[in-house]
Amino acid sequence: MTVTHQPRSDYPSIVESSLAALDLDVKTRLLSGQDLWSLPALPQIGLRSLVMSDGPVGVRGDGWSSDDPSLTLPSPTALAATWDPETARRAGQVLAQEAHRKGVHMLLAPTINMHRSPLGGRHFETYSEDPLLTARIGGGYVTGVQESGVAATIKHFVANDAESLRFTVNNQVPARALREMYLAPFEDIIATARPWAVMSAYNSVNNTTMSAHRDLQVGVLREQWGFDGVVVSDWLAARDTVAAAEGGLDIAMPGPTTVFGPALAAAVRAGLVAESVVDNAVRHVLLLAARLGLLRGAAPMAPESERPALIDGPALARDIAARSFVMVRNENASLPLRPSTIGSVALIGCAARDARVLGGGSATVFPAHIVSPLDGLRAALPAETILTYAVGADTRDGLESATTGFALSALLRDEAGRVLAEQPLTVGRVRWMDNALPGGIDYDKLSSVELVDTFTPRESGPHQFGISGLGAFQLRVDDRAVFDGVHELAEDADPFEALMGKPTPHGSVALEAGRTVTVSLRNTTPKGGIGPIQGVSFGLALREPRTDDEQLLTEAVTAAAAADVAVVVVATTDTQESEGFDRTDLRLPGRQDELVARVAAVNPRTIVVVNTGSPVELPWRDDVSAILLTWFPGQEGGAALAEVLLGQREPGGRLPTTWPSDLADAPVSEVTPDDGVLRYDEGIFIGYRAWQRGQVRPAYPFGHGLGYTDWSYDGIGLDARTARIRLRNTGGRRGREIIQLYIAAEEFDAARPHRWLAGFAAVEAEPGADVEAEIVLPDRAFQIWDTKCDTWTVVPGNYHVQAGRSVEDVRVSTTIRIDAAG
Secondary structure, three states: OOOOOOOOOOHHHHHHHHHHOOOHHHHHHHOEOOOOOEOOOEHHHOEOOOEEEEOOOOOOOOOOOOOOOOOOOOOHHHHHHOOOHHHHHHHHHHHHHHHHHOOOOEEEOOEOOOOOOOOOOOHHHOOOOOHHHHHHHHHHHHHHHHOOOOEEEEEEEOOOOOOOOOOOOEEEOOHHHHHHHHHHHHHHHHHHOOOOEEEEOOOEEOOEEHHHOHHHHHHHHHHHOOOOOEEEEOOOOOOOHHHHHHOOOOEEOOOOOOOOOHHHHHHHHOOOOOHHHHHHHHHHHHHHHHHHOOEOOOOOOOOHHHOOOOOOHHHHHHHHHHHHOEEEEEHHHOOOOOHHHOOEEEEEOHHHHOOOOOOEOOOOOOOOOOOOHHHHHHHHOOOOOEEEEEOOOOOOOOOEEOOOOEEEEEEEEOOOOOEEEEEEEOOOEEEEEOOOOHHHOOHHHOOEEEEEEEEOOOOOEEEEEEEEEOEEEEEEEOOEEEEEEEEOOOOOOOOOHHHHOOOEEEEEEEEOOOOOEEEEEEEOOOEEEEOOEEEEEEEEEEEOOOOOHHHHHHHHHHHHHHOOEEEEEEEOOOOOOEOOOOOOOOOOOOOHHHHHHHHHHHOOOEEEEEEOOOOOOOOOOOOOOEEEEOOOOOOOHHHHHHHHHOOOOOOOOOOOOOEOOOHHHOOOOOOOOEOOEEEOOOOOOOOHHHHOOOOOOOOEOOOOOEOOOOEEEEEEEEEOOEEEEEEEEOOOOOEEEEEEEEEEEOOOOOOOOOOEEEEEEEEEEOOOOEEEEEEEOOHHHHEEEEOOOOEEEEOOEEEEEEEEEEOOEEEEEEEEEEOOOO
């Protein structure tokens, strides 16, 4: 996919005339956020304020609370599992549609960092362990966003592949690995999809912090790759005025106080930064504004009349989810289920009822509704099919934001206690910036915020209540004082813990199922923040009564033994997969592994649904009949799951990353810096490139995935650089196959992988039909980064061109000769 979003011919003159009308103070102010999410308007040149918002699974808008719901798509790992750039493109289109609805011009997505280790905390928010697959999916996403008139921001530039000490870690990355693995997807997307923005990372690379890394942000990004968009800092990442300006940073976020603005103007006047450096940055910002139609006289790159047709968001979310599900095991054709032959189904697992649809951190959005697996199966199964539900194992290892059973509102009061505004809530969590309070009230007049609720418990017993956020709190439940005290940020805490930190438990109250009680959480010092990020951020949290684990397991086993089919949904929690920290293991929380083993022992037709954003250990994988990986499937995940389980849709996904049997087998398991330094000593050997070198095999290899039909690979031919692969659908139903094309050097070279991905394509066919796929071999497939000459160089020789179903399942092969000229 190649898209040429070249600037219109009139943009340069418009940008230059606008720039000439600005003085130094105004120019430097334009390079600094005016608040958390936007740049200032400049009426004197007809420049409107540019609004940014986090993604990548939804568009949150310029707020951070549940009072403005967002369409919620499946996680990036799910999107990559489709192996379909066109699906990614449609995802970008619908998110741009959401952005327009919310007044957002620039989406801070996609994240195209690498799956260096399965322990990476934001593994779910990135695509793959392979740079080519990452580039193709990310490029499709960027294209969809920008052809719809919204700027996409590829992030985090670069080597931002773990969360431990993320603000200060110094990642030591060898030159070849940096080029071939970590810079490669950025380079590809810039060449093919031409994103309008890049976000610099928090971390340092080879001793220089990325927001001031001139070699990479200017030397590589602009001079070598020809990037003409803006470079925006990650939030609070820019720390030094002169270094950031000279290092190629254009925008320092958030505002109003940053290292740019008045500080940059002062540096210019002091002779520390040339005004031409400021002018170049301003040109980049004005060009972005012109592309978006925010600058007087500049027509947008994608006018409304030329944008893609409107998309049904929930329908697309459901479609992407089904396409992303990866079936890694299906013994004796256990799936799909045929309701006509099944009288009863036992659905088991916390996540079957309380679905986990997205990962934690800045990627969090709030869907208007969620279809859980229980909801989906109830709606899809025939009325005569008996569906029973059992929790099975309690995975809740902490408190969660108040949702189910609560009727919530926030009361904002002034110093005299007068109510300034009332805001209904769907979740017991508020995140309001100082300029975006409910009702448009004046931040300076705000004195307290109270969450007032009625709560109807669904279980009897002790309910543990807690609080997240900072400030002085008073918590009352059922007219009982539970807490009266102050929350403060620990000295060594992640600065964003105030916004995204875990709740603290404060007391337990015995409640009766079905009896409604009142709950009040009052914050008498609600205003605060981190540096320039000022606002209100706190929440009410709850942990429902814990039933004895053994009782839950016994109930689940009893239900499974009595059913024709047992479907067990296992999942991680938001204390395992979230921004701000890395994982320490790959185990499922609680007694879920034991649950699966005990259910499988009594029901030979046990199907396990794995609801995680990234790999987990599956010690029971050979003892169950089928395993379906559903990632974080977005708001419509339960509906998509029902369609796939019942055979209305085929599980369309393939693994975008290797799943190890055990963490000890993973090639890279070190994500914690040593004395502030994290060494990428493995070089290019991450993911399947590393697995090929070892003696231990993974649980499921890169590219693996099963469908509901069978395929034969009947041959492969080459026409110059185009590979043609012939297939036949040998099964009994229409199906979709993803053909993966790998390259392997005929003469083994220890410095290169055994084989590497060179392309892929999807085909569909009816039973018995023949089909042909064409895949063009890119030049880069035969090149390596020459560290002596600092350039890409062709490695001549004979290469095997191999097509198959995964990196370990090659079906057909041919040979190509590559000479030194490429």
